[in-house]
Amino acid sequence: MFDRLLFPTDGSDGADAVLDHVVDIAAAHDATLHLLHVAPAEPERRPNLRDGDGDTEASDPGDSDGSDPTERRRTDGERFVTDAEARASQSGVSxxxxxxxxxPYRVITEYAAERDADLVVMPTHGRTGLSRLLLGSTTERVxxxxxxxxxxxxxxxxxGLAYPYADVLTPTDGSVCATAAVAFGSELAAATDAALHAVSVVNVAAFGADIRGPLLIDELEERASDAVEKAGDAAATAGVETVRKSVGRDVSIHDGILAYIDEHDVDIVVMGTHGHTGFDRYMLGSVAEKLVRTSPVPVVTVREPRDE
Known part of the structure; x- marks a missing residue:
């Protein structure tokens, strides 16, 4: 399923902690692992006001020892990828x-597209307390x-993350982005002999003050059931042997998905990144980004196809 994986690294503890999992994925699929570090852009140069000949000088004067901090960070980046390469090579990964x-975010997205990467892997830099809700700005932009x-x-x-995964969860509302995520999740489950969980959660709290609430919830559940059935059919077509389908209610879609992850020992979530406005916003909406911040298991985000 994966031929080329991209792992951007900044040498941080977060990147170091995730590297072994990336290597496991690459080794399992005999994939090439691209290790990328993005150093700061060359500093802009401005006219040297002390000279009258139009010479220029860098806007960053460097450290007191005369070294160029931008070049030093590039050298650090070369060390980061070299160290990561040594670890990956121990597992026989190309x-x-x-x-x-x-x-960084621009270079990463362009690099992934130009090298035809199948997957970009990044740490969230999440921790405990308030900080666990905050993504690294580069990861969020990517x-x-x-x-x-x-x-x-x-x-x-x-x-302790294990690969291959045993249980893959694909939340769905039947939208284009969710359908793209179901396709990716189905392919992943089929390639790793995992069970696929096709789940749709209806947000019952959204209609609490609406007199039409019960009717709207019933309609949403019908749509959710249809989306789950289509996801199950797509998974079966992709060759997934075990498909579990579920439609549930919760005070929020995010909470419903987290509860399902916990109750069914899910190993990874595959989810579309684009929600909708109007009626559909009560389904997925912006849940994907919130789930990335809070999920106890890895999350794959999949954009809807450009031509859609």
Whole structure:
């Protein structure tokens, strides 16, 4: 299923914690692992006001020892990818390393598209308390903009993660983005002999003050049931042997999905990133980004196809 994986690394503890899991995925699929570090862009140069000949000087004067901090960070980046390459090579994984300059999220998304990557893997940098709700800004931007599916892993949950996964959850509302996620999740489950859980959660709290609430909830449940049935059919067509289908109610879709993860020992969630407005916003909406921040298990976010 995977031929090329992209793992951006900044040498942080979060990246280091997730690396072993990325290597396990690459080894299982005999995939090439691309290790990328994005160094800061070259500093802009401005006219040297002390000279009258139009010479320029860097806007960043460097450290007191005369070293160029931008070049030093590039050298650090080369060390980060080299160290990661050494760890990956111990598992027999083929590795490509690269150090690029620029805006990190932009370089990552462009690199993934240009190298035809199948999956981008990134840590969320989540921890405990309030900070666990905050994504690293680069990860968040990549999740929102990448046309390539993005697997996010909480560093504090990376230890002990097993691959291949045994239970894959695909929340669905029947939308285009959810259908794309179901297709990816089905392919992943089929490739790893995992069970696929096709689930739709109806937000009952959204209609609490609406006199039409019961009728709207019934309609949503009908649509949810239809979406789950279609997801199950797609999984079976993809070759998934075990498909579990469920439609539930909860005060929020996010809470319903988290409860399902806990109750069914789900190993990974595959979810579309684009919700809808109007009626459909009561289904997925912006749940994907919230789930990335709080899920105790890895989450793959899948964008709807561009041509849609």
């Amino acid at each position: 590795v490509v390393t690269s150090v690029e300059r620029g805006e 999740v929102r903009r990448s046309d390539v599916p993005v697997l996010t892993v909480r560093p504090d949950a990376a230890t």
